[in-house]
Amino acid sequence: MTDSILFQAFVYLAIAVVFVPIAKRAGLGAVLGYLIGGVAIGPSVLGVVGTEGHQVMHFAEFGVVMMLFLVGLELRPALLWEMRRPILGLGGLQVAISAGVVAGAAMLLGIGWKPAIAVGLTFAMSSTAIVLSSLAERNLLKTSGGQAAFSVLLMQDISVIPILAVFPLLGVHVATEIIDVTSEAGRPAWVSALLLVGAMVGVVAIGRFVVRPVFQFLAGVKLRESFTAAALLIVIGIALLMQQVGLSPALGTFLAGVVLADSEYRHELESDIEPFKGLLLGLFFISVGAQIDFPLFGHQPLTILGVVAGTMALKLLVLVALGRAFNLDRPARWLLAFSLAQIGEFAFVLVSFGVQEKIFEPAFASMLVAAVAISMVLTPPAFIVLERYVMPRVTERAEQRPHDVIEHADTPVVIAGYGRYGQIVGRLLRANRIPVTILDLDPEMVDVLGRLGVKVYYGDASRVDLLHAAGCERAKLFVLAVDNKDEATKIAEAVRHNFPHLTILARAYDRPHYWELRALGVHKVYRETFGSAHETAIESLKQLGYRAHTAHRLARRWRLHDEQVIEELGAIYASDRTGYWERTRLAMDEAERLMREEDPNVYEQGDSGWDNESLRADNEVDAAASTTQPS
Amino acid sequence: MEAPTGAAVQALTRDLRRRSHVILMRRVLVQFAHPVFERSRVQRRLLDAIRGMEHLTIRDLYEEYPTLAIDVRREQLLLLEHDVIVFQHPFYWYSAPAILKEWQDLVLEHGWAYGKGGTKLRGKITLNVISTGGPESAYQRSGYNRYTIRELLAPWDQTAHLCGMRYLAPFTVHAALRVTGDIEVIPSQREYRRLIEALRDERIDLERAAAVDNLASELDHVLAPREVA
Numbered sequence: 001m002t003d004s005i006l007f008q009a010f011v012y013l014a015i016a017v018v019f020v021p022i023a024k025r026a027g028l029g030a031v032l033g034y035l036i037g038g039v040a041i042g043p044s045v046l047g048v049v050g051t052e053g054h055q056v057m058h059f060a061e062f063g064v065v066m067m068l069f070l071v072g073l074e075l076r077p078a079l080l081w082e083m084r085r086p087i088l089g090l091g092g093l094q095v096a097i098s099a100g101v102v103a104g105a106a107m108l109l110g111i112g113w114k115p116a117i118a119v120g121l122t123f124a125m126s127s128t129a130i131v132l133s134s135l136a137e138r139n140l141l142k143t144s145g146g147q148a149a150f151s152v153l154l155m156q157d158i159s160v161i162p163i164l165a166v167f168p169l170l171g172v173h174v175a176t177e178i179i180d181v182t183s184e185a186g187r188p189a190w191v192s193a194l195l196l197v198g199a200m201v202g203v204v205a206i207g208r209f210v211v212r213p214v215f216q217f218l219a220g221v222k223l224r225e226s227f228t229a230a231a232l233l234i235v236i237g238i239a240l241l242m243q244q245v246g247l248s249p250a251l252g253t254f255l256a257g258v259v260l261a262d263s264e265y266r267h268e269l270e271s272d273i274e275p276f277k278g279l280l281l282g283l284f285f286i287s288v289g290a291q292i293d294f295p296l297f298g299h300q301p302l303t304i305l306g307v308v309a310g311t312m313a314l315k316l317l318v319l320v321a322l323g324r325a326f327n328l329d330r331p332a333r334w335l336l337a338f339s340l341a342q343i344g345e346f347a348f349v350l351v352s353f354g355v356q357e358k359i360f361e362p363a364f365a366s367m368l369v370a371a372v373a374i375s376m377v378l379t380p381p382a383f384i385v386l387e388r389y390v391m392p393r394v395t396e397r398a399e400q401r402p403h404d405v406i407e408h409a410d411t412p413v414v415i416a417g418y419g420r421y422g423q424i425v426g427r428l429l430r431a432n433r434i435p436v437t438i439l440d441l442d443p444e445m446v447d448v449l450g451r452l453g454v455k456v457y458y459g460d461a462s463r464v465d466l467l468h469a470a471g472c473e474r475a476k477l478f479v480l481a482v483d484n485k486d487e488a489t490k491i492a493e494a495v496r497h498n499f500p501h502l503t504i505l506a507r508a509y510d511r512p513h514y515w516e517l518r519a520l521g522v523h524k525v526y527r528e529t530f531g532s533a534h535e536t537a538i539e540s541l542k543q544l545g546y547r548a549h550t551a552h553r554l555a556r557r558w559r560l561h562d563e564q565v566i567e568e569l570g571a572i573y574a575s576d577r578t579g580y581w582e583r584t585r586l587a588m589d590e591a592e593r594l595m596r597e598e599d600p601n602v603y604e605q606g607d608s609g610w611d612n613e614s615l616r617a618d619n620e621v622d623a624a625a626s627t628t629q630p631s
Numbered sequence: 632m633e634a635p636t637g638a639a640v641q642a643l644t645r646d647l648r649r650r651s652h653v654i655l656m657r658r659v660l661v662q663f664a665h666p667v668f669e670r671s672r673v674q675r676r677l678l679d680a681i682r683g684m685e686h687l688t689i690r691d692l693y694e695e696y697p698t699l700a701i702d703v704r705r706e707q708l709l710l711l712e713h714d715v716i717v718f719q720h721p722f723y724w725y726s727a728p729a730i731l732k733e734w735q736d737l738v739l740e741h742g743w744a745y746g747k748g749g750t751k752l753r754g755k756i757t758l759n760v761i762s763t764g765g766p767e768s769a770y771q772r773s774g775y776n777r778y779t780i781r782e783l784l785a786p787w788d789q790t791a792h793l794c795g796m797r798y799l800a801p802f803t804v805h806a807a808l809r810v811t812g813d814i815e816v817i818p819s820q821r822e823y824r825r826l827i828e829a830l831r832d833e834r835i836d837l838e839r840a841a842a843v844d845n846l847a848s849e850l851d852h853v854l855a856p857r858e859v860a
Contacts, residue, residue: 547667547668547669547693548693548695548697549693550667550669552697615808
């Protein structure tokens with residue numbers, strides 16, 4: 001039974017359903033959840049999956065291909081061109097230097113120069129799958145560190161081609177008859193080169209000239225699944241083509257993605273491929289976890305751990321140094337280093353290729369595979385270490401940009417936090433020529449606004465000395481607009497305690513935060529998305545045919561009620577949970593009656609002045625009384 | 632050759648219009664104000680009666696300015712583009728809904744509508760089209776409202792006068808409360824349409840139209856017979 005496809009699917013899906021949510025809840029991230037799940041079902045623990053794990057992995061590697069296609073879709077050609085420096089420079093140097101350093105270390109350990117170089121090249125690779133998933137999961141892909149990591153990964157994908165070409169030269173003998181999809185066996189170099197260029201041109205041409213008409217045709221047919229099939233067909237077709245000419249399928253689909261990034265079917269493609277990618281990547285991570293050969297690890301734990309630790313440390317150092325050389329700021333540098341320190345899935349391919357080419361002994365190779373798998377499993381924990389221990393330190397050091405000296409601030413208004421929220425307040429006040437003193441903790445924001453001629457002081461608004469310097473004694477109003485709720489609470493405490501005369505207007509993240517701030521004595525609290533949501537609701541009523549003026553009046557009435565209710569709920573939220581829910585339910589009913597004006601008790605902002613129903617009733621009585629003569 | 636004076640041009644235009652009224656019709660602007668139009672019975676029907684007419688612009692002020700923030704320049708431009716300005720509204724508290732007061736306060740600027748250089752509205756025609764709850768008999772010395780509609784509309788009359796506009800008698804639909812939702816057509820609908828047509832096509836005797844009490848009941852009296860070409 002364990003051999004059936006259904007059973008296999010059941011096991012893998014069960015992991016996705018059981019382990020992943022638990023890991024996510026525990027703050028470990030989905031990737032680690034898959035890996036742990038893989039270890040659990042692997043041969044060493046439960047033994048639910050056996051040797052077929054390799055095949056599954058081979059299949060699941062297609063998730064990486066899909067992921068790169070999706071990444072390509074996000075990346076317009078112009079954007080890619082802008083990234084040429086980090087891709088070629090940072091990425092190229094990373095591959096070369098990491099390979100060199102690791103190879104050097106291997107030689108120092110007494111390995112021959114040929115296998116040492118092969119090990120270096122193999123270990124220079126990082127895991128596109130784990131890194132991109134982990135970065136995306138944490139919303140770090142768009143940061144400068146995330147972009148740098150992506151550039152390096154892209155360059156690694158590209159360099160797999162020359163590396164595969166170099167490997168045969170490192171072997172004991174040059175093997176030509178090995179049939180491997182990734183080798184260019186039997187073709188003269190110029191034919192391969194021609195094929196390569198031809199394939200690239202072909203991909204671009206397909207993206208430009210074939211996909212659109214095909215999709216247009218399919219759109220006319222209006223069959224959802226044919227769209228999905230076409231999207232998969234594109235990805236798989238390009239992957240096959242790339243394999244034929246000896247290019248990395250991931251790279252080929254990435255290129256196709258970039259070409260299609262401008263097309264109107266981009267979102268269609270994205271939503272079609274996305275679920276496949278997610279499942280296949282999950283499958284891939286599970287099979288990595290299942291691959292860890294614990295008995296082997298038990299034989300030589302120190303060697304393997306040493307190899308893993310040594311490699312990761314060397315790669316980390318190289319990456320930090322490169323980050324510095326390429327002017328990345330400290331947090332970005334460390335993000336780059338921690339995310340790319342592991343050895344990637346390409347290493348599995350390269351190691352088995354190395355065995356074929358007789359570069360590695362089989363025993364040596366399985367030790368390498370174990371090291372690769374363990375280093376991959378260590379990546380999510382590395383992210384956790386980075387977040388909990390490294391980032392606070394490096395950002396703190398970044399914060400050692402000395403707090404700006406505020407010279408003679410004497411404005412009626414102090415604004416803490418000058419992001420999307422504070423800027424609206426500040427711009428409106430400044431437009432009215434009201435001088436404001438602005439504090440912000442984001443050095444980039446401070447610099448950008450400085451270039452626009454807005455003086456923003458860099459500094460932590462919860463520090464009393466800074467509040468003094470900002471002129472809080474003489475100010476009338478303190479606008480608390482920072483986006484971090486804990487930070488906001490801290491600042492509110494400091495201001496209330498040290499400058500009780502100041503009126504505080506504060507931005508709240510949500511209801512509990514609202515009540516927290518109110519409890520501290522903040523005078524007026526605004527839920528940060530309330531205003532725009534309220535406007536959306538007004539427009540929704542209008543779109544549904546309500547008169548504009550009526551929509552505004554109803555919304556205002558609703559808002560006043562809601563603002564009153566939130567104050568009432570705040571009084572019982574902490575102490576009386578049942579009462580809280582009861583009151584919340586009651587408030588919903590109230591609001592509904594309020595809209596229909598059925599309940600005189602909740603009738604707040606009536607417009608009965610415009611209502612002539614009662615007048616009409618009066619009038620009918622009058623009319624009846626006056627018409628005494630028969631009509 | 633001397634440039635024609637303003638008065639001469641006006642006379643010329645008048646003459647031209649009289650000759651070819653089909654081409655040179657007056658453009659009519661209806662400034663409509665009803666805060667709870669959803670509940671309206673009479674005003675809704677009146678508006679339905681004139682919708683889609685040629686040379687007529689209807690503006691629903693509460694829909695345009697739900698927060699009562701009036702775009703003054705745009706309103707002034709609209710006034711310049713029209714020859715007849717009709718204020719159509721329920722007769723709340725012997726006057727108009729709040730937005731029309733706001734409109735007057737802001738749009739009729741000094742130096743534009745009145746005062747030194749304030750000549751932009753000169754010569755235009757204006758009137759109120761209103762609906763009242765009470766019957767006509769209530770708007771008498773002896774009635775419970777003590778004043779006539781024309782007396783109560785004195786501020787509108789004088790506003791028009793100060794701006795150099797011709798203020799016509801109101802078109803008043805009385806006892807609007809008696810109109811129920813079931814009635815399909817009310818007689819005033821037909822009369823209202825005839826009035827707007829007459830104003831547009833210059834088939835109205837302005838002297839008489841300014842003098843009567845209610846255009847809704849005295850329309851035949853003020854219509855000039857159509858000239859035969």
